Amino acid sequence: MGTAESERCYVGIVTSVNCSASAAKLLAREAELSGLLEKYPGVDGIVPIVHGAGCCIGTDDDAFRKLQRAIWGYATHPNFASVLMLGLGCEANQIRLMLEAYGRPLDESFHYYTLQSGGGTRKSIEKGLLWLETALEKANKAEREPTDASHLTVALQCGGSDGYSGITANPALGYAVDLLVKNGGTAALAETPEIYGAENLLTDRAASPKVGQKLVNLLEWWEDHAQKYGSEMNNNPTPGNKMGGLTTILEKSLGAVAKAGTTNLNGVYQYGERIIEKGLVFVDSPGYDPVSITGEVASGCNMICFTTGRGSCYGNKPVPSIKIASNSAMYKRMQDDMDINCGTFADGSETVAEAGQRIFNTMLETASGNKTRSEELDIGDAEFAPWQTYAQM
Structure with missing residues (x-):
């Protein structure tokens, strides 16, 4: 039988709406510029998952569920060791709606907040960098095995x-x-x-x-x-x-x-x-x-x-x-x-x-x-x- 080792080990920043996309990319960039990732050689990278959707849409039809499934599928993908879900706070695609639809993951690998609750862009990035320290350390401990x-x-x-x-x-x-x-x-x-x-x-x-x-x-x-x-x-x-x-x-x-x-x-x-x-x-x-x-x-x-x-x-x-x-x-x-x-x-x-x-x-x-x-x-x-x-x- 063909064998393979377990695949990739990333940390993700998944956005619920386009309004938080720039903050997610800034957070990943700040982490890279700080050299944070260099301390964790077992992690393949930090990936901001951003898109152009998430607001001014109906929330009770299959079109909205397509969007939810796509975002949630990435947020819970096995190639992500940990994920931060980042929203703006007032969007139609509320993070809590996804948690209600799919159930919040029980372990500590999933974390979320919004820019509005976090005090804006700069404070939210500072908060995200603190989370990344813990997330990267945990991801780095994962061992690939056949x-x-x-x-x-x-x-x-x-x-x-x-x-x-x-x-x-x-x-x-x-x-x-x-x-x-x-x-x-x-x-x-x-x-x-x-x-x-x-x-x-x-x-x-x-x-x-x-x-x-x-x-x-x-x-x-x-x-x-x-x-x-x-x-x-x-x-x-x-x-x-x-x-x-x-x-x-x-x-x-x-x-x-x-x-x-x-x-x-x-x-x-x-x-x-x-x-x-x-x-x-x-x-x-x-x-x-x-x-x-x-x-x-x-x-x-x-x-x-x-x-x-x-x-x-x-x-x-x-x-x-x-x-x-x-x-x-x-x-x-x-x-x-x-x-x-x-x-x-x-x-x-x-x-x-x-x-x-x-x-x-x-x-x-x-x-x-x-x-x-x-x-x-x-x-x-x-x-x-x-x-x-x-x-x-």
């Missing part, structure tokens, strides 16, 4: 796809997913509009009629959602996709579903809903990569495998992002951002199975501490992007 691959929950993603994606990188990732599932792990497919037209490849292997119907219900919601905004589900390929050789959503969807391998579909989840089944699952989200991955990470994914044909510079904290190139030309051009080249299959130097085994091995190596390209570049502080479907008032 565990099996069943503890991995991998977000599957493709972005900047091209005509090679569905032939090389996505099938290779699908092979790796089958290995992961065989070893007790979990893989989460997402981007609902990008399975449109190929959904039967998933419903035909749903673990139960209920699971299959949940996926169908998501697609029906998306058809209605697109129509409300004068758009169409079959108009998905981006200019970059088209320049790379994709012309229709069906071509794109057939390639996207290939990431999911061949095992049963065991669960279908709302955006940011906590994943509880093992094996292959599906998480509802748009096709926009940062928004989609935010939902997958909030649902509990602790690793990302991101295939691309045109090239991607995506990173994510607190979760490592493995980027997989579909063609060798782009891989060579963007080697500082790419982790794996699957253009080898098109070049004739490797089989899909061999490339898939390399991806699975990289998953285990990354879980065991090897840094991804995005981690080496320290990318991932700005990628928290909750899905916003509500009316802003």
Whole structure:
């Protein structure tokens, strides 16, 4: 059985509203400038999770619950050893509403206050620095230890796809997913509009009629959602996709579903809903990569495998992002951002199975501490992007 050590150890500052975003970033910066983090080599970093939402919205609909689930999913993510949740105080997305909805964590790893109760920006940062001393000391005591691959929950993603994606990188990732599932792990497919037209490849292997119907219900919601905004589900390929050789959503969807391998579909989840089944699952989200991955990470994914044909510079904290190139030309051009080249299959130097085994091995190596390209570049502080479907008032 494949084994991996426990993954990343960050301390997070998660904001409930955009109004506290600058204070969260200032707190992280002050901690860095003070050299505080240098005293705790066992901690991977301090991550401010900020966003542009949280107020002037209704609080009794599913759109608000999407936002809550995304924020709470990060606040309770296992790759955060400790979290400070920072609000302004008068926002619609009250911290107490999340505590009422999800229950406050019982241990001391979760702390919260608002800028209004803390006496403003400067005093709140001073208060946060005192909290960080304790949080970092505690996080630094965490010891990485070997565990099996069943503890991995991998977000599957493709972005900047091209005509090679569905032939090389996505099938290779699908092979790796089958290995992961065989070893007790979990893989989460997402981007609902990008399975449109190929959904039967998933419903035909749903673990139960209920699971299959949940996926169908998501697609029906998306058809209605697109129509409300004068758009169409079959108009998905981006200019970059088209320049790379994709012309229709069906071509794109057939390639996207290939990431999911061949095992049963065991669960279908709302955006940011906590994943509880093992094996292959599906998480509802748009096709926009940062928004989609935010939902997958909030649902509990602790690793990302991101295939691309045109090239991607995506990173994510607190979760490592493995980027997989579909063609060798782009891989060579963007080697500082790419982790794996699957253009080898098109070049004739490797089989899909061999490339898939390399991806699975990289998953285990990354879980065991090897840094991804995005981690080496320290990318991932700005990628928290909750899905916003509500009316802003």
